[in-house]
Amino acid sequence: MALCTSAGLACAALTAMPASAAQDSLSAQYRTSATGATADQSEPWLKVTNTGSTTVPLSGVTVRYYFKADTADSSYRFACSWAVRGCANITGTFGTLAHPTATADRYLEIGFTAGAGSLPPGADTSDMQLRFYRSTWATLRQSDDYSFNGAQTSYANWSKVTVQRGGTILWGTAPDGNDPTQPPTDPPTTPPTTPPNQNGPALFDDFNYTSSSDPLVQQHGWTVKSGQGGPGVPGATWSPQDVTFAPENGNSIMNLKLTTDGTAAGTKETEIQTTARKFRNGTYAARVKFNDTPATGPDGDHVNQTFFAFTPLAHDMDPDYGELDFEYLPNGGWGETGNIMYTTSWETYQNDPWNAVNTHTESRQSYDGWHDLIVTVDNTNIKYYIDGQLFATHGEPYLPETPMFIDFNHWLIDLAGQTGSTPRSYNQKVDYVYFAKDQVLSPAQVQAQVAAYRAAHVTQVDTVPAG
Numbered sequence: 001m002a003l004c005t006s007a008g009l010a011c012a013a014l015t016a017m018p019a020s021a022a023q024d025s026l027s028a029q030y031r032t033s034a035t036g037a038t039a040d041q042s043e044p045w046l047k048v049t050n051t052g053s054t055t056v057p058l059s060g061v062t063v064r065y066y067f068k069a070d071t072a073d074s075s076y077r078f079a080c081s082w083a084v085r086g087c088a089n090i091t092g093t094f095g096t097l098a099h100p101t102a103t104a105d106r107y108l109e110i111g112f113t114a115g116a117g118s119l120p121p122g123a124d125t126s127d128m129q130l131r132f133y134r135s136t137w138a139t140l141r142q143s144d145d146y147s148f149n150g151a152q153t154s155y156a157n158w159s160k161v162t163v164q165r166g167g168t169i170l171w172g173t174a175p176d177g178n179d180p181t182q183p184p185t186d187p188p189t190t191p192p193t194t195p196p197n198q199n200g201p202a203l204f205d206d207f208n209y210t211s212s213s214d215p216l217v218q219q220h221g222w223t224v225k226s227g228q229g230g231p232g233v234p235g236a237t238w239s240p241q242d243v244t245f246a247p248e249n250g251n252s253i254m255n256l257k258l259t260t261d262g263t264a265a266g267t268k269e270t271e272i273q274t275t276a277r278k279f280r281n282g283t284y285a286a287r288v289k290f291n292d293t294p295a296t297g298p299d300g301d302h303v304n305q306t307f308f309a310f311t312p313l314a315h316d317m318d319p320d321y322g323e324l325d326f327e328y329l330p331n332g333g334w335g336e337t338g339n340i341m342y343t344t345s346w347e348t349y350q351n352d353p354w355n356a357v358n359t360h361t362e363s364r365q366s367y368d369g370w371h372d373l374i375v376t377v378d379n380t381n382i383k384y385y386i387d388g389q390l391f392a393t394h395g396e397p398y399l400p401e402t403p404m405f406i407d408f409n410h411w412l413i414d415l416a417g418q419t420g421s422t423p424r425s426y427n428q429k430v431d432y433v434y435f436a437k438d439q440v441l442s443p444a445q446v447q448a449q450v451a452a453y454r455a456a457h458v459t460q461v462d463t464v465p466a467g
Contacts, residue, residue, distance in 0.1 A: 025052030026170045028063060029124070030158035034131075035150040037143035041133035042067065044147065046110065047126065047155055048163060050119035056165070058085075058112035058119060064162045066097070066104040066175055067145035075135040077347055077397040078108060079317075079357055084126035089116040092130065093359045094396055099177035104146035108132055109180075113360075115335050135319075135397055146175050196445050201437040201464045203279075203406075204450070207254040207430060208459040212243040218275070220460050225271035225409070232304075232411035235264030242270045251431055252459070256410040257295075258303055259425040262418065271409035278403050278467035279309055283441040284324070284375040285450075286408070287431035292330040292339065292368040297424025302333030302417035305428040307373050309404040316350035317357075322400035324382060326373050330366075333413040339366045343384040343391055345398035361392035370431070372447070376440045388443040403467030406433060437464050 027049045034043040044065045050056055069076075078092030091111040097104060110130065119125065134140050142148045147160045162172035164180045174180065209217050212224045225238040242257040256270040286307045293299050310323040323346035332338050340362055347357040361384070374385040377400060384392040410428040418424070434450055441449070453461070 024054060024056050024165060024170055025050070026056065026061065026119075026163045026165070027051050027157055028161045028163050028171050029155040030147075030149070030161055031152050031155045032148070032150060033129075033153070034142070035153060037150070038139050038141050040137065040139060041131045042140060042142050042145070042148070043129070043131045044108070044161075045155075046128045046130060046161065047124045048119065049124040050121055053121050055121065056119045057114075058116040058125070059114045060165050061112060062164045062180070063110040064164070064174070064180055065108045065110070065147045066160070066178075067106055067108070067142065067147060068103055069106050070134065070138070070140050074140075075396045076106070076108075076132050077135050077357060078130070078132045080355060081129040081131060083128045083130075085112075085116045085128070087353075087355050089113045090128060090130075091359055092132070092357075093394070094132075097175065097178045099175075101146070101175045101178075103144055104175040104178070107178075196436065196439055196441055196449060198452075200439055202449075203274075203435040203462045203464050204432065204453050204458065204460065205462075206252055206432050206454070206459040207245055208252040209245045209254075211245065212240045212272075214245075216460075221275050221462055222272055223275045225273070231409075232269055232413065233264045233267055233415060236260075236267035236269055236412060238271055239268035240270075242268055243272055248429075251454075254408075254430040256305075256408060256428045256430070257425055258410045258412060258428075259423065260301060260412055260415075261423045262415060262421050264415070266423070267412050267415075269409070269411040271407065271411070273405045273407035273409075276464075276466060277311065277405050278464055279406055279435055279437075280400050280403050280467070281377045281379070282438050283434075283436045283446060284309060284377075284406065285434040285446045286373050287370060288326075288373055288408075289370045289427075289429035289431075290328045290330065290367045291427050292366055294424045294426045297422050298418055298420055299424075300331055300418030301424065301426070302329065302331055302413040303426050304329055304333065304409075304411050304413055305426075306407070306409050306411075307430075308408075309375070309400075309406050310346075311400065311402045311404045313349070317348050317355070319348060320402045321348045322346060322398075322402060322404060324375050324377070324400065324404075326375075326384070328367050329413070330368070331417050333417065336364070338364060339368075340364050341367050341386070341391075343394075345382050345394040347397045357397070359394050359398055361394075363391070370429075372443065374441075374443055374446055378440050385443050406435065408433075435464065 029047040080087035224240040260267040305328045308325040313321040325344040327342040344360040349356045376383045382394040
């Protein structure tokens with residue numbers, strides 16, 4: 001799991017439009033506290049009001065604010081300063097319009113997590129004090145932005161922002177020819193046309209070790225975590241001896257075991273990460289076996305089974321921080337009550353008060369069993385694949401800006417899931433990990449590369465240069 005999520009997780013729900021959506025009626029109110037033609041940051045403060053007769057879950061609602069980029073290569077970052085429903089429950093994602101106009105070629109899309117709740121008839125979200133700024137902190141011009149109105153310093157209806165649910169506009173008017181659509185128009189599995197560079201810098205590890213104390217683990221660039229510290233339950237221990245290796249179906253398999261008796265002192269978690277921070281653009285891949293049920297003892301703990309890459313946070317809102325996460329919660333957690341898979345791309349965050357700048361995609365279903373996980377990163381997109389199918393596409397401002405570690409960990413979110421004292425254990429298995437530097441590979445190309453290593457009896461190789 002992402003180290004950042006020990007303090008919480010902002011999650012955007014992608015919800016199919018229910019049959020009742022056509023009867024829903026929402027409106028948007030806007031004001032700004034940055035009224036100048038130019039500013040250090042734009043501050044669109046928003047409310048969404050339910051003017052219909054049915055209760056509307058906010059997790060299926062999005063709001064778009066349209067603006068004109070200051071330069072063609074400008075990138076922007078989103079932040080939530082304060083919100084009645086909690087900044088952790090609000091997400092912001094930037095997009096590019098298919099049909100640019102004189103006043104808009106980009107948009108900021110605001111989304112809501114399940115934690116934001118629902119809007120009964122007549123209710124509104126209350127204050128959402130939002131802002132965005134250029135990634136360089138250069139001055140931006142907002143007087144030529146479609147959705148900007150410097151004279152509107154008190155909340156009032158504003159038709160130049162749009163409110164959507166399930167791909168249907170329920171409020172406002174988009175710039176000409178740019179009605180929002182859902183699902184996204186990004187092709188689901190378009191493969192790259194460039195053949196992979198067989199001799200390009202790469203990491204491959206089949207985890208062919210005898211134990212976590214095998215000298216080859218360290219020699220091959222891995223650090224097994226020990227002691228205490230986040231993420232997870234304060235007072236729990238990271239247990240190197242519970243990172244084990246054993247043959248299974250002809251390959252060596254790594255197992256990350258989590259054990260607990262329902263107390264912090266009786267909880268042992270596991271984590272292994274690369275010693276070097278040298279991974280950024282390219283293709284990340286791993287074959288991971290998630291488990292919905294414990295290996296021993298009663299079920300129900302809020303465990304987190306992960307594969308991710310990250311740059312540590314040096315200080316609050318550190319612009320160099322970044323993180324790309326697969327996180328599977330077989331028993332829920334963070335307000336969820338059942339199976340849920342999260343993919344989250346992080347720009348930065350601060351702990352107190354909590355302010356998360358990330359974007360997130362989720363799927364509420366079981367992922368019990370073996371799965372092929374892939375993340376590709378270039379200068380435009382982050383794409384997450386599960387079992388060869390595109391799961392999520394994220395863009396600026398969430399692209400990693402600095403080299404990252406690669407990490408697997410298995411940890412306990414809290415002690416609320418299963419409150420009994422009977423000892424229990426959970427397993428997360430890993431078959432291999434692979435990284436191709438500066439190459440965006442299709443799932444089929446990844447499988448071919450892994451098969452080639454195994455056919456040549458290569459169990460480990462690392463030619464990725466230092467970051």
